[in-house]
Amino acid sequence: MRAMFLALAVLAAAALAALSHGDLRLPLGAVVRAVVGVPDTPPHVLAIVWSVRMPRVLTAVVVGMGLSVAGAIAQAILRNPLADPGIIGINSGAAVAAMVVIVGFGAFSPGLLSLAGFLGASLMAAAVMALAWRDGTSSIRIILVGIGLGAAAGGVTTFLAALGDIGDVQRAMVWMAGSLYESNWTRLAALAAWTVPALLAAWLSAHHLDVALLGETVSRGLGQRVNLARILLLACCTLLSGAAVAAAGLVAFVGLVAPHLARHLVGPRHRVLLPVTALCGAALVVLADLAGRTVIAPAQLPVGLTIAMLGAPFFAFLMWERRNG
Amino acid sequence: MADLPPAPTLRARDVAVSYGHSPVIGGADLTVRDKAFTALLGPNGSGKSTLLRAFAGMQRLAGGSIELDGRPIARRPVRDVARRIAVLPQGPSTPEGLTVRGLVEQGRYPHRSLFGRWGEDDGRAVTRALDLTGLNDHAERPLETLSGGQRQRAWIAMTLAQDSEILLLDEPTTFLDLAHQIELLDLVVALVRERGKTVVAVLHDLNQAARYADWIVLLKDGRIIAEGVPAEVLTQETILQVFDVPCRIVPDPVSNTPLCIPLTRAERG
Amino acid sequence: MNRAPGRTGLRGGAPSTHALLAAALVGACLASLAIGTTTIPLPVILDALLAPDGSREHVVVVSQRLPRMLIGCAVGASLACAGAIMQAVTNNPLASPGLLGVNAGAAFAVVMAIVTLGAQPDSVLVWYAFGGAAASAAIVYGLGSAGRAGATPLRLALAGAIVTSFLGSITAAVLVFDQSTLDNVRLWTAGTLSGRSLRTFLTVGPYVAFGLVATLAVGRQITTLGLGAEIARSVGQNQAQWRAVAALLVVLLAGSAVALAGPVGFVGLVVPHVARMIVGTDYRDILPFCMLGGATLVVAADASVRLAMPEQDLPVGVTMALIGAPFFVYLARSRIGAVR
Numbered sequence: 032m033r034a035m036f037l038a039l040a041v042l043a044a045a046a047l048a049a050l051s052h053g054d055l056r057l058p059l060g061a062v063v064r065a066v067v068g069v070p071d072t073p074p075h076v077l078a079i080v081w082s083v084r085m086p087r088v089l090t091a092v093v094v095g096m097g098l099s100v101a102g103a104i105a106q107a108i109l110r111n112p113l114a115d116p117g118i119i120g121i122n123s124g125a126a127v128a129a130m131v132v133i134v135g136f137g138a139f140s141p142g143l144l145s146l147a148g149f150l151g152a153s154l155m156a157a158a159v160m161a162l163a164w165r166d167g168t169s170s171i172r173i174i175l176v177g178i179g180l181g182a183a184a185g186g187v188t189t190f191l192a193a194l195g196d197i198g199d200v201q202r203a204m205v206w207m208a209g210s211l212y213e214s215n216w217t218r219l220a221a222l223a224a225w226t227v228p229a230l231l232a233a234w235l236s237a238h239h240l241d242v243a244l245l246g247e248t249v250s251r252g253l254g255q256r257v258n259l260a261r262i263l264l265l266a267c268c269t270l271l272s273g274a275a276v277a278a279a280g281l282v283a284f285v286g287l288v289a290p291h292l293a294r295h296l297v298g299p300r301h302r303v304l305l306p307v308t309a310l311c312g313a314a315l316v317v318l319a320d321l322a323g324r325t326v327i328a329p330a331q332l333p334v335g336l337t338i339a340m341l342g343a344p345f346f347a348f349l350m351w352e353r354r355n356g
Numbered sequence: 357m358a359d360l361p362p363a364p365t366l367r368a369r370d371v372a373v374s375y376g377h378s379p380v381i382g383g384a385d386l387t388v389r390d391k392a393f394t395a396l397l398g399p400n401g402s403g404k405s406t407l408l409r410a411f412a413g414m415q416r417l418a419g420g421s422i423e424l425d426g427r428p429i430a431r432r433p434v435r436d437v438a439r440r441i442a443v444l445p446q447g448p449s450t451p452e453g454l455t456v457r458g459l460v461e462q463g464r465y466p467h468r469s470l471f472g473r474w475g476e477d478d479g480r481a482v483t484r485a486l487d488l489t490g491l492n493d494h495a496e497r498p499l500e501t502l503s504g505g506q507r508q509r510a511w512i513a514m515t516l517a518q519d520s521e522i523l524l525l526d527e528p529t530t531f532l533d534l535a536h537q538i539e540l541l542d543l544v545v546a547l548v549r550e551r552g553k554t555v556v557a558v559l560h561d562l563n564q565a566a567r568y569a570d571w572i573v574l575l576k577d578g579r580i581i582a583e584g585v586p587a588e589v590l591t592q593e594t595i596l597q598v599f600d601v602p603c604r605i606v607p608d609p610v611s612n613t614p615l616c617i618p619l620t621r622a623e624r625g
Numbered sequence: 626m627n628r629a630p631g632r633t634g635l636r637g638g639a640p641s642t643h644a645l646l647a648a649a650l651v652g653a654c655l656a657s658l659a660i661g662t663t664t665i666p667l668p669v670i671l672d673a674l675l676a677p678d679g680s681r682e683h684v685v686v687v688s689q690r691l692p693r694m695l696i697g698c699a700v701g702a703s704l705a706c707a708g709a710i711m712q713a714v715t716n717n718p719l720a721s722p723g724l725l726g727v728n729a730g731a732a733f734a735v736v737m738a739i740v741t742l743g744a745q746p747d748s749v750l751v752w753y754a755f756g757g758a759a760a761s762a763a764i765v766y767g768l769g770s771a772g773r774a775g776a777t778p779l780r781l782a783l784a785g786a787i788v789t790s791f792l793g794s795i796t797a798a799v800l801v802f803d804q805s806t807l808d809n810v811r812l813w814t815a816g817t818l819s820g821r822s823l824r825t826f827l828t829v830g831p832y833v834a835f836g837l838v839a840t841l842a843v844g845r846q847i848t849t850l851g852l853g854a855e856i857a858r859s860v861g862q863n864q865a866q867w868r869a870v871a872a873l874l875v876v877l878l879a880g881s882a883v884a885l886a887g888p889v890g891f892v893g894l895v896v897p898h899v900a901r902m903i904v905g906t907d908y909r910d911i912l913p914f915c916m917l918g919g920a921t922l923v924v925a926a927d928a929s930v931r932l933a934m935p936e937q938d939l940p941v942g943v944t945m946a947l948i949g950a951p952f953f954v955y956l957a958r959s960r961i962g963a964v965r
Contacts, residue, residue, distance in 0.1 A: 040808030110449075166416075175957035179638045179950045182890055186946025189815040193940055197808050205801050209744055238472035241458075242465050248445040253518065254466035284790060298453040332798060333464055347768055350783060354358025354772025 034296040035303070040309035042092070045317040047090045050080055068116055088145040090222060092313040092319045092335070093237065094275045095285060096227045099273040099312025100233050102286025103293070107240040107301065108264050109170040116272035119177040120285065123184035124155020125276040126207050130188045132196030133203040144206060145218070145277035152273035155180065157177040159260060167258050169247075171267075209282035209335025213318050217327055218278055225274035229267050230309065236264060237301035282335040284342040285312050293350070299328065315342070364524055365390055365425055366411060366441070367556065372419035373406050373496035373578075380406050381578040383420070388522070394556045395565035399576035399599055404558045405526055407575065412443040412524050413554060423572045441514035441522045447531065450499045457495040460485050463517030485516035488551070489543065495566070506535025508560040510588045512543065523547070525557040529564070537561075566590055566613040574592045574598050640903055644859055646917035650698070653925040657694040658686055660932050692823045697927050697941070698920040699826070699833045700818070700886045701896075703878035705919025707841050708893025709900065710878075711910055713851030714871045715781055722879035724782060725872075728888035730761020730790040732814055732879070734797045740799055741808045747825045751884045755829075758880035766872055791951040816889035816942020829881050831878055836877040837916055844871065845907035851908065889942045891949025892919050898956060 050066070051057045057076060058064075065072045065080040098116070105114040116122065128151025129144055159170070162175040193201050233240075239260050242250050250257050275282065289312035290304070298304045316334060319341060323332035362504055366388040370562040373381040377537040381403040388394055388411070392505040413429040421428040429437055442446045442463075450459070463485065464478045486492045497508055508528060515523055515586040525544070529537040546569055547553045559565045565572055573583040576598045582589045591614075595603050601618045630959050636696025658670045665673075665682050673686035697899075704722060711720040722728075735750055745753075769784035800807040812820070850858050857864050883891065900914040923941060926948060930939045 033768065082623075162357035162954055174955050176954050179957060182953070183946050183950030186890070186943045186950070188947075190940065190943040192942075193815040193959055195811050197804060198812065201801065201804050201807055204797065204807070207720075209802055234469045238462075238465065238468060242462055244451045245462060246442065246445070246449050248414065249448055251434065252412060252438065252441075252443030252445070252515075252524075253462065256434050291734035294453065298455075298458075299451045300454075300458055330802070333801065336794040336798045336801075339790045339796070341768050343791030345796070347784070350768060350780070350787070351771060 034293075034305055038307050038314065042310050042314040042317070043057070043316045045321070046088050046092065049091070049321045050084050052064070053079070053084060054329070058226040058232075058329040060194045075252075078216050086114055086216050086219050087211050087214040087320070088317060091279055091316045092129050093219070093222050093226050094211070094279045094282060095289070095313035095316030096230060096309040097271040097312075098282060098285040099293075099315070100230055100309045101238055101268040101275070102312075103234060103290040103301070103305060103308045104240065104264050104268040104271075105286065106290055107243050107266075109174055110244065110246065111170065111174060112291070114174070115283070116268055117181070117283055117286070118157045118183065119173060119268075120155040120181040121152040121269060121272045121277070122281050123152040123181040123188070124153075124158075125149070125273070126188050126281060127151055127155075127184045127191075129206055129280075130195075132193045133206070134191045134199050136176030137196075137199060138173060143229040145221075149273040152276050153269055155184065156265065156269040156273075157180050157277070160265065168261050174262075205333055206280045207281040207335075208333035209338075210331075211279050212331060212333075214278075216318040222274055225270060229274070230305075233271075234302070234305050235265075235269055236267075237305060240264065240301040241299070280333070280335060282316065282338060284335075284338050285315055288342050288346055289315055291346075294296060358440075366556075367423045368407070368420065369423055370420035371410055371417055371422065371581065372405070373403070373410060373415055374418045379418070379578060384575075384578070384580050386573060386580060386583070387572045388554060388556055390554050391548060391552045392554065392570040393544060393568060394554075394571040396556065396558045396573050396575060397560075397562060397598075401577075402575040402598075403578040404575050407576075408524050408526050408556065408558055409604050412441060413437050414443070418522070431433070435466045435574050438518065438520065440520050441524060442518040442520040443524045444511055444515055444528060446526045446527065448511060451547055452498075452500065455496050456491055456499060456502070456513070457486070458484065459499060460491075460495075460512050462519050463514040466518060481517045481519055485513040486548070488516055489513040503536070504532050505554035507541065508532060508540055512540070516547075516623055522554045522558070523553070525555065527560065530557045530560060534576060536563065546555070546566070556597050562590065562595070566615070567608065586613050586622070588615045590616060630692045632899065634857050641915060642910075643913050646914065646921060647908065650917050650921040650924070653921050653928060656688045657697065657928040657931075660928050660935075661685070661690060662935050669780040679871045681879055690822065691844065692821050692826050693818045694822050694924055695823075695826050695830075696885050697818050699830065700882045700889060700900065700941075701892055701918075701919035701921070701923030702916040703882040704889060704892040705896035705900075705922075706837065706912055707875045707878040707882070709776050709897035709915045710840065710847055710871050710875050711893070713847050714868055714875075715907060716853060717782075717850065721890070722875060722882075723789075723888070723890060723893070724765075725875060725879070726761040726765040726785050726788040727876065727883055728890075729783040729792040729796070730757040730759070731755070731883040732888065733757050733761070733792040734808075735813065736796045736799055736806060736810055739809055740803060744809055747821060748828055751825060751829055755756075755832075755880045755885035758883050759876050761788055761792060761878070762872070762876045785893035786828070812940065813887040816887040816938035816945070817938075818886055818923075819938055819940075825885065827849060827887050830914050832877060833881045833885075836874055840874055840878070840916075843867075843874070844907075844912050845959050847871065847908040847912070848906070851906075853940040860870065887940075887942060889923070889945055891945045891953070892923060895949050895952050895956075896922060911924070 047062055051059050054283045057079065061076050062080060065076050075162040101116045105116055106112055119317060132144060132147045137167045140276050159173065159177045159180055163172040197316050239255065242253055243260060246302040247257055292311045293304055293308040315338065319337040320334040323334050323337040368384050368386045370380060371384045379544055384407060394409060396619060398404045406415060410417065413422060421430065446569065464481060467478065473575060486495055491509060491513055494502065502510065506549050527542055537625065541564060544555055548555055567587060572586050572589045574581045574589060574594060582594050582597050590605060592603060592605055595601060595616060602617050602624050604616045605614050605616055655667065659665050661668065665686060667680055670686055673683035677683045677687055707722040707944040711722060711724065714720055720890055734753040738745060738750060738753040765784045765788045777920040800819035800917050849860060849862050850871060854864065896915050896919045897911065900911045900918060926944045927941050930944050
């Protein structure tokens with residue numbers, strides 16, 4: 032419980048910071064008043080907070096929640112602490128689709144890209160599950176097939192990058208690096224429409240995830256229909272990841288790091304782990320986006336890159352800390 | 357040994373299992389004695405773990421069927437089977453940070469609804485399981501801080517929380533030191549005598565099996581060579597046939613069950 | 626035939642397998658020299674190699690196709706051997722040189738060099754790539770082997786993922802903002818055999834040669850390492866020392882390969898598996914197989930692509946991914962199922 036409040040507090044602080052920083056620095060008090068809706072807030076403050084920054088911050092929150100919970104699901108189902116939605120090829124599928132759209136058709140409408148990313152992610156996840164199916168599934172096979180197909184998709188992406196028009200390729204790379212630049216209320220609504228029900232479904236399935244962690248034999252002994260559970264939960268994971276990719280491009284690492292952080296705080300039971308993971312993931316993405324916006328202002332670092340740059344050393348530190356553990 | 361109740365609940369009918377084209381079990385017919393402790397014994401590769409898995413409904417059969425109360429297990433929903441049969445595999449893996457209570461609560465899975473509502477029955481079952489295994493004082497400790505014996509007891513507690521009448525244990529004592537082995541076997545016998553559970557366990561130690569089990573099944577090369585009460589099954593001839601080891605059988609001075617003393621090369625004469 | 630334990634293989638033993646492979650390699654090399662936008666007949670090729678007379682065809686052979694073929698051989702042999710060593714040392718059939726971060730390190734160094742110093746000739750970039758690969762591998766190995774447990778497969782993979790991700794993000798950040806560097810570098814990042822000069826090959830070649838010879842020499846030690854920590858210790862092998870030697874060899878070989886041709890995946894992963902299936906588990910047989918097989922694979926794949934699509938220059942990294950991935954998936958389906 033304490034951990035949940037801590038995470039919530041961190042997230043709230045991060046969000047407020049993100050709302051106050053930008054081209055025009057707004058004092059914290061003004062931001063709070065604008066959020067709460069105090070009557071005599073100056074209109075320009077209201078406009079900046081509500082039309083410009085709020086959608087971006089909220090998108091960051093939802094993307095962070097979706098990716099981190101997707102990671103937690105993947106880690107439970109695949110029983111592998113290294114698992115991440117990227118492992119089952121979702122990211123590489125989305126990347127190929129986006130590359131094809133940008134380089135192949137020269138199109139760059141955000142809506143089309145989002146759709147392509149989502150479709151690519153889903154098709155890839157389906158292909159991985161289908162190829163990994165041999166008389167049932169096995170977590171190792173899923174991981175291996177995911178790596179194989181992911182690498183093939185990566186090859187195609189690199190190929191397209193090597194041959195396409197340089198301007199297109201650069202735009203594609205920005206998209207693939209993960210960016211919240213195009214956030215607006217409409218896209219946020221679409222994102223939330225997919226993500227929120229999936230998050231709820233994941234939380235309601237907490238005990239299924241707990242049992243999955245105990246291994247296939249024990250799970251079956253306890254009466255879980257293992258293959259069905261795997262497929263449904265991985266579908267939920269794909270939905271969450273795909274929606275996040277559609278909204279913000281490829282943001283890696285959140286799905287890997289946030290669940291680990293949360294587990295340190297509250298242990299492995301998913302009923303508590305999932306909400307805390309979601310809060311950690313949201314805070315991570317909000318902070319990373321804030322850093323990306325302010326550190327080299329006025330240029331903006333795509334949030335996926337910032338997360339990797341911040342997350343990797345942090346994770347290395349964690350590894351170093353626990354080296355004798 | 358008292359006369360065992362005659363009503364069988366779990367039965368293997370002409371069961372055959374193969375991995376690919378190599379047969380692992382051929383035509384095994386075994387009726388599990390109700391409310392008794394059955395030990396499956398045999399050399400490595402004899403198929404004992406495979407047979408146990410088959411009883412649990414986790415093994416694809418090349419022939420025959422496993423029946424529970426006269427109906428094949430394969431056709432029953434997994435959840436229903438789990439309410440009647442609990443399984444403990446060898447060396448189960450524990451997620452880091454999981455407490456004893458956390459593990460035992462997992463045992464309620466087959467009784468919970470799709471969205472996992474936790475009811476009074478569930479809480480009572482967990483408390484009962486912790487009591488039976490003497491783990492109440494350790495309930496909030498993470499599993500990795502327990503000794504091997506305590507951890508194994510925690511897993512047994514999980515299967516007890518499942519409230520199933522049949523327990524299938526795959527080599528439950530293999531990685532434990534002697535004191536914990538005895539502790540575990542004492543617990544199993546208490547569960548059978550006082551709680552009316554039916555237990556089938558794969559064991560490695562012949563003499564322990566002789567002391568604790570009500571019924572012994574000897575397997576070799578995928579076939580059941582002999583089954584019966586320890587005194588009848590564990591003879592020089594059967595042990596030589598199944599394990600390829602000449603031995604002398606004497607009555608155990610403490611429990612009067614057969615004590616198998618393998619002969620060394622010098623002693624075989 | 627004198628067969629040491631563990632040496633299986635085709636009838637006649639490993640030597641005849643190697644001979645077969647060597648023949649295949651020679652064939653692939655000749656094909657590679659012959660194929661291209663214009664097919665050059667064999668006698669002309671031989672003339673070009675032995676007595677070049679400055680004619681157009683001879684120039685094409687010597688200055689374009691020869692380096693391509695030689696680099697293909699070097700890259701294939703190095704990566705396959707590096708992969709085999711990695712799989713033995715980490716006891717992990719999934720290990721590949723990329724796991725140690727060599728690719729990410731090389732890319733990072735190359736991009737940073739171009740950004741800070743402007744466009745550089747290949748022969749200079751090669752050194753940056755090498756240095757970056759080595760430094761990155763050192764960090765990964767250091768992080769992964771810290772602590773009591775040492776370099777377990779999981780820790781190494783985790784360390785590799787962290788370093789790759791970190792360096793990759795910085796590299797990507799730079800490329801996102803600097804279009805000209807991106808233009809310079811994007812072909813290289815796909816892994817390519819084209820546009821390389823003979824001089825580049827001769828610069829890096831000696832390191833490859835040294836690495837390959839050293840690899841063959843330590844075959845027996847690698848086999849012992851591959852048996853796992855306890856067995857290796859009980860037969861008296863000084864593990865820390867030989868692990869370090871193995872790591873150095875991997876860096877040398879994989880670093881050279883990535884310096885020559887950029888990141889080429891799958892060779893280091895797939896060829897050792899095939900080797901194990903055909904010649905057994907003794908690394909004294911596996912390593913030569915990897916050398917010959919890896920070289921043949923890369924050269925033949927490249928030649929086939931040029932035969933099929935003479936105008937399009939498909940980077941070899943992409944070809945390897947397209948060949949390697951289905952094979953990998955096949956491996957995953959056939960090998961892993963049995964475990965359950």
